[in-house]
Amino acid sequence: MINNKVHSVIEEVRKVIKGKDSVIKKMMIGILSGGHILLEDIPGVGKTTLALAFSKAMNLDFNRIQFTPDVVASDVVGFTKYDKNKDEFVYEEGAVFCNLLLADEINRTSSRTQAALLEVMEEKNVTVDGHTYSLPTPFHVIATQNPIGSYGTQTLPQSQLDRFTLKLTMGYPDFNSQVEILRDRQIEQPLNNVKEVVSVEQLIKIQHEVRNVHISDHILEYITNLSEETRSNSLILQGISPRGALSLSRVAKAKAYLENRDFVIPEDVVDMFTDTCSHRIIMRAKVSDEQPIEVLNEILHQVKTPDIQKV
Secondary structure, eight states: OOOHHHHHHHHHHHTTSOSOHHHHHHHHHHHHTTOOEEEEOOTTSSHHHHHHHHHHHTTOOEEEEEOOTTOOHHHHHEEEEEETTTTEEEEEEOTTOSSEEEEETGGGSOHHHHHHHHHHHHHSEEEETTEEEEOOSSOEEEEEEOOTTSTTOOOOOHHHHTTOSEEEOOOOOOHHHHHHHHHHTTTSOGGGGOOOOSOHHHHHHHHHHHHTSBOOHHHHHHHHHHHHHHHHOTTEEEOOOHHHHHHHHHHHHHHHHHTTOSBOOHHHHHHHHHHHHTTTOEESSOOSTTHHHHHHHHHHHHSOOOOGGGO
16 A cells, blocks of 8 residues: 555645644544544644645645634525526525635634534535535535633534544644744745645545555454443443444544555554544543543553454
């Protein structure tokens, strides 16, 4: 299996995003799996720049919505209007008609507008006034949100959180990365140096190859055991849904592909478990943002890992 193109995308993004190789790779894994990604962090750490860099490196048709309380559902999915020249109603496409939608600060808008993304993210089409319109292929949502409790924010409904394949956090850069960021931006914008290294057609082909990565029944049973443990854990009110388990299997295949393997090993599941599942569980008594991750890590220790010889 050859995925030099995928690694070329990562190298292009690294021109702009410094010191965050793990986040870049996981973002790539999310895209390879065909999923959507939620970036939660404070403003100014590079969430929007990260999304823009990926769109440029893969020549994806890109749209951005800056979510505010006055953004309405029609801004997202579109609307019909009367065209007096044609003497008929015509459909005006919303922002979702693209390959990569950046939903910036999604938790600052109304629940009704957030819900407009539900059908789009799951079905990859929109229905307006009884007519259904298919979105371009591929279609990915990268949403950013400020930490819950920040001014003007509200919690995303669980049904929408479950649509995100991964939830990632960037965090502050380390000292050397911060210096490099300051140095690079004194004269020019590093985004201007990002080159297209993968076409849309190539990305679709790569995503098809990822779907064909082998995942054994032993790995599927391992994912199921992990999911069931979240459903029976005394600290968790709502565990991992079947959709969440399916997402975990898909990102495990994407991670295997990124590492030049055509089969999944247990470490692929372990490495992606908390990023895929932390936003999907509801704690009985949440005392910190880290608590879901801590509980999930404990579950990883409790559930027996399959023998590598059997997978």
